[in-house]
Amino acid sequence: RKEVEQDPGPFNVPEGATVAxxxxxSNSASQSFFWYRQDCRKEPKLLMSVxxxxxxxxxxTAQLNRASQYISxxxxxxxxxxxATYLCVVREGSSASKIIxxxxxxxxxxx
Amino acid sequence: DVxxxxxxxxxxxxxxxxxxxxxxxDMDHENMFWYRQDPGLGLRxxxxxxxVKMKEKGDIPEGYSVSREKKERFSLIxxxxxxxxxxxxxxxxxxxxxxxxxxxxxxxxxxx
Numbered sequence: 668r669k670e671v672e673q674d675p676g677p678f679n680v681p682e683g684a685t686v687a688x689x690x691x692x693s694n695s696a697s698q699s700f701f702w703y704r705q706d707c708r709k710e711p712k713l714l715m716s717v718x719x720x721x722x723x724x725x726x727x728t729a730q731l732n733r734a735s736q737y738i739s740x741x742x743x744x745x746x747x748x749x750x751a752t753y754l755c756v757v758r759e760g761s762s763a764s765k766i767i768x769x770x771x772x773x774x775x776x777x778x
Numbered sequence: 779d780v781x782x783x784x785x786x787x788x789x790x791x792x793x794x795x796x797x798x799x800x801x802x803x804d805m806d807h808e809n810m811f812w813y814r815q816d817p818g819l820g821l822r823x824x825x826x827x828x829x830v831k832m833k834e835k836g837d838i839p840e841g842y843s844v845s846r847e848k849k850e851r852f853s854l855i856x857x858x859x860x861x862x863x864x865x866x867x868x869x870x871x872x873x874x875x876x877x878x879x880x881x882x883x884x885x886x887x888x889x890x
Contacts, residue, residue, distance in 0.1 A: 675818070701878075710868060710881035711821070754821070756879075765836060766811060766870070766879055770820025 670694060671757050673769035681777055684745050688772045690755030691737045699758040700731055700738050704751045705771065711754055714740075742774075750776045781805075784869050784882035791889050797856040799885050801869030809872050810852035811879070812836075812844065814865040821868065827852055859889045 673690045680686050692700075700717035715722065717729040717738050728741040738757075742749055755769035785800035803810065809828050813821040813836075823836030825844040833844050841863060845853040852871075856863055866886050872879040 710883050712881070713878045716878075765823055765826050765834070766872070767823070768813070768821040770818070 669770075670767045671755055671769040673755050673772050675770060675772060677773040677775055679775045679777060680745060682745060682747060684776075685741065685743050686745055686774065687739060687741045688753055688755075688774075689737050689739050690769050691735075692755075692757045692767075693736070694757070694759065694767075695736065696759055697736075697757045700729075701756040701758075702727075702729060702738075702740050703754040703756055703768075705754055706751050711768075714753070745774075745776050747776050747778065750774055782869055782871055782880050782882040784867075784885050786885050787883060789885055789887045791856075791859050791887065793860060793889055795856075795859050795889075797859050797887065797889075799854040799856075799867055799869075799887070801852045801854070801871075801882055802850050803852075803871040803880070804850065805871065805873070805880065806849065807871040807873045807880075808849070809874075810846065811870040812842075812852065812854045813868045813870065814838070814863075815868055815884075816865050824854065859887075861889050863887065864889045 702714040703711040704714045705711040721730045726743045730739045752771040752773050754771045757767045782803045811826040812824045815821045827833045827846040843855045868884045869882040870879045
């Protein structure tokens with residue numbers, strides 16, 4: 668079983684729609700969680716951290732469910748510019764821990 | 779402006795050649811990583827380093843080695859390049875578990 672699993676998509680949704688992705692992780696010792704965004708032929712960049720209580724950044728909401736070992740990303744009122752691959756990232760607690768990426772979920776927003 | 783710099787954007791090498799991929803970060807980060815990214819497989823960790831001269835194997839270390847002689851520089855070495863090592867290679871660094879990881883722009887390596 669992969670350490671971090673995501674639905675690869677692609678998700679193809681109309682502009683203005685709400686879309687949600689889930690990501691599951693296998694290591695219960697994981698402490699830090701993030702969503703990264705990667706545009707075509709570019710490097711990944713941090714979209715947002717995921718906090719235990721859930722957090723929101725504009726149209727983006729991230730949630731963590733430790734009991735079921737998954738994190739989620741919700742995008743409201745999607746824009747054409749949201750088209751990208753979204754990568755789920757999980758880290759253990761120590762500063763020397765490796766960073767594990769999911770394989771990414773491709774999102775395409777159509778006009 | 780924080781920066782992770784990879785020495786080459788595009789590289790073409792022949793089978794059997796020794797290949798060096800260089801990564802330099804200017805943020806004084808302790809932790810550095812090398813990934814390869816392939817379609818449908820996502821980012822897979824090759825090696826990482828949490829201190830000078832320290833290294834840990836990732837998920838796919840076979841065929842690769844690394845060097846971290848200075849804090850700011852983390853090198854990935856393909857001892858004898860093979861065609862199945864054709865891929866996009868990404869270097870990243872971060873300071874601590876709760877902090878953002880920064881990536882270089884990637885090196886697209888083609889082995890012919």
